[in-house]
Amino acid sequence: FWHHNYLDADDRQWLRQINDVLTNREDRLPEVGRYNAGQKLLFFVLVLCLLLLLLSGIVIWRAYFAFYFPIEVVRVAAVIHAVTAFVLICSIIVHIYAAIWVKGSIGAMVRGTVTPGWARKHHPKWFRESIK
Numbered sequence: 001f002w003h004h005n006y007l008d009a010d011d012r013q014w015l016r017q018i019n020d021v022l023t024n025r026e027d028r029l030p031e032v033g034r035y036n037a038g039q040k041l042l043f044f045v046l047v048l049c050l051l052l053l054l055l056s057g058i059v060i061w062r063a064y065f066a067f068y069f070p071i072e073v074v075r076v077a078a079v080i081h082a083v084t085a086f087v088l089i090c091s092i093i094v095h096i097y098a099a100i101w102v103k104g105s106i107g108a109m110v111r112g113t114v115t116p117g118w119a120r121k122h123h124p125k126w127f128r129e130s131i132k
Contacts, residue, residue, distance in 0.1 A: 004034050005044065010125075011037035031125040042095055049088040056081035 010030040014021065014037040020028045021038070035043075058065050059077035066074050099105040102122065108114040119127040 001043065005040040007037060007040055011040060014038075015041075026122070032123045033125040033129070034123065036123070038098065042091060045087065045091050049084050049091070052080060052084040053088070056084065 010032070013030045014032065017029055020026075021036075056077040059069055060066055060074055060081060069077070099109060104114065104118045104122075108118065114122075116127070119130070
């Protein structure tokens with residue numbers, strides 16, 4: 001999924017126009033491909049959070065690994081673990097809210113498919129590429 005989630009010029013413009021995104025003025029936004037900039041950012045936030053949780057979790061795992069590290073490192077790892085978990089939870093909540101906000105998204109996530117009309121409206125660049 002990495003190659004689908006790199007930010008391009010349209011994504012940066014989409015982020016600059018976040019007010020249009022939040023007010024549902026999709027006609028003013030650059031055309032969206034398979035994923036919009038928010039979805040792409042979420043992908044990288046999730047990957048980073050999961051890596052940080054794994055690494056900090058190993059450091060603070062008392063039964064097996066914590067005794068290999070100085071107590072200061074364990075304390076910093078515990079803070080990193082907690083902050084990362086908070087960021088991850090907030091990201092998931094925002095993702096759920098966005099899915100409820102955009103009509104048809106929940107069904108798409110449950111089924112794994114979208115209707116051609118939904119794709120044309122919300123991801124027009126991807127729609128055109130998929131019909132070629």
